[in-house]
Amino acid sequence: MLGHLDPAKAGAGLSQFTGAFLGPRLRPFVYQVLLAAALCLGIWYLVSNAAQNLFELGIAAGFGFLSREAGFAIGETTLLSYSAADTYLRAIVVGFLNTVRAATLAIVCATVLGVVIGLARLSTNWLVAKATAGYVEVLRNVPLVVQLFFWYALITESLPGPADALHPFPGIFISNRGLVFPILKLAPVNGWLVAVIVLALIITVAWILRPSSTPTSRDKRVGIPIALAGGLAAMLFVSASAGIELDYPAFSGFNFSGGGSLSPEFTALFLGLTLYTAAFIAEIVRAGILAVDRGQFEAAYSLGLTQRQVMRFIILPQALRVILPPLTSQYMNCTKNSSLAVAIGYPDLVSVANTTINQTGQAVEGIAIIMLVYLSISLAISAFMNWYNRRFALQGSRR
């Protein structure tokens, strides 16, 4: 019916045609030379057009604009101080840090929530299984932008103003200006000390949780690190409580002062990103556990292991091997999705770069920066997960 459109015949015809002139060994070589030539020509054509257009617009190509004064304010500068008088470079770094902040927090919370929901979907409790299934279906089938708009509208339109903010716990205020909460204030010296101890604590916990293949050897090793972790935690508490004070927010005049705060934009982005990603992670976790052969459960139970032991030593290690690769791509998706922040006005990398492009006209450089940053984040996450995956792989089955 579509015989005249048949690419098999067209391709075969092409092969015969070229085959008549070129031997089978020369043909691939010629094809590749042609491809390289076409690529070079195309790139040369585009670049020469761009050079001409930029010249007419009076825009100097290159990254020189990064050291010029940005002249626009950024609403959120939590990790690095910034003012309109700073350079474009600093503005973009601030945007990048905002992206990292939102994405990291969302990834951590979405993982916890996703694992809980994924396990709950497999619950024998009918109500729990159905409720979590409903959650997953709804969240996965609505675009993230719509969800972000929804949370943002809910926060800014439906919550009361700061004067009569919701006040569920002492020191916590929820209003259409975002979330305000008390924070710990540390003397600078204590701050460094605490940082060092926290780092030590993280390393210890990572040591405890490091993957191993045999359950028995791990049971023996666990005692000392746990004691070590406990000791470090105690040191942390003692050293911190020496110079610690709680900074309570208070309502004064038109807004809150003191304490920490999360803007409506950040809260909406964090909520939307976390709930959306959690739904996908839940499906990955569920599929991972279902992928473990039923016989593994039965064999483990018949060995006399308890339900906890079966999960811990038999099912989860096998499920994790199935879960990790798609989980990695979910983490990358979550990072890339955080760029939707631009839709609700959270000053992430894309938003700041977009403002920069609009002000300077340096579209090529601006988009190159965005793409480079996301590519490096993606590559870094995938490199880390590959390393982790190798540690988890079965001995002898490494590929």
Next chain:
Amino acid sequence: MSGIANHTAARAESAFQWLRAGLFASWPSSIATVAILYLAWRILPPVLDWALIQAVWSSEHPALCRQLTGQGACWAFITDKYQFILFGTYPADQHWRPALVLVILLGLYIVSALRTTRWSLLAALWLAGLVLIGVLMWGGVFGLRHVENERWGGLTLTLLLATFGIALAFPLSIVLALARRSDMPLVRWVTIAYIELIRGVPLISVLFMASVMLPLFLPAGVSIDKLLRAQLAMVLFAAAYLAEVVRGGLQAIPRQQEEAAQALGLTYWQRTWYVILPQALTIAIPPLVNTFIGFFKDTSLVVIIGLFDFLTTIKISLSEPTWTGFGVEAYLFAAFGYFFFCYPMSRYSQRLEQRSAHGTALGRAT
């Protein structure tokens, strides 16, 4: 009599057993059940009251919406703006054309989902359908008035972006997937670089590239309109993701198929077209549907570069002074709109997955 009584008793018994096993099997399970029921009792009645009972449906009295803010939902907003949300700024007297396009699109989706039509016939149907849609939307022939594509919008535009995007990206993705497995190193490297670059960056950056950067790369005097640029960006984006799905299908085909075809004396294109692709694409259908769902949701990102799709028309309606401040209602409606299309698709792909898993399990057993 006693038989029926026994039967009823047995049913009551089994219902009781089900309740016990399903809701109160253990202490934690019972606590979870009670907690969920309590939450539902606390949350559902006020939400239903707000969304249905106290809600304002008629758009004749917008002031009523303001009075009831916080007590009842304002659906009047949608009954007032539904034409804009469905068709954008398409001329009002020509609304039957995008309406017909919506019907044709839905028809094509359903016919494709039935999987009873032959491949070749289906391809012909799609080709005819897409041409007909183009004629209806653009006009300018057969006595239809020409409508420039700046005026296309609403749900129609969302479906068009998604459908044309996939229809164009799919063939491209097959070429990419084959090129990625090519014996020629340069072909392979170029394809891998392209696929990994696109998959490593967010769609927004690709859309920005099309809307801000692409005009710079065109010779002076040549311009491509915004809709076409966005569509191009989405095709290039979707093709990279689809290519990986198709590659998954290709990898699932045992080497012997290729070798057997080679032994029969078939050329590369004949092997690919008659032996490998039909099998690979059949395997890849469920993940392809999942990619399509993701792509359909992704069309909503054009809101950021200002195309008048389903979401943008809703957002713009909200900026009218009469309807400002009803964002919660508006975005709930938007969510419902997308859910209406994505949920059946996701159920469909789940069913296919289950069926194919069943098939392979049986295949292994025999």
